[in-house]
Amino acid sequence: MFQSGYYMWANTYMDSATQKPLSTYGYGTFTMNGQKEASEVATNSTFTSALVGKPVVLQLAFTGKDAFQQTILWPDGAKSIEKYQRLR
Secondary structure, eight states: OEETTEEEEEEEEEOTTTOOEEEEEEEEEEEESSSSEEEEEEEEESSOGGGBTSEEEEEEEEEETTEEEEEEEOTTSOEEEEEEEOOO
């Protein structure tokens, strides 16, 4: 979720070792660098504390009225691609 310069996210996934659900979350501030790129700076993240205070760049592609894709450019140079679709 992005709103007024702030963002937050939450994720739940199955732990492969224990077969129990685990949840992570993060939040912080963001700025837009044009229409197709954002820069996030985490205030808190249970995903990894190494993200706190470091900028993470998101390349954004709006793929339809109710869909978008974000490519996350991690500080270590790795990339992740996530696709989102609004559920109705």
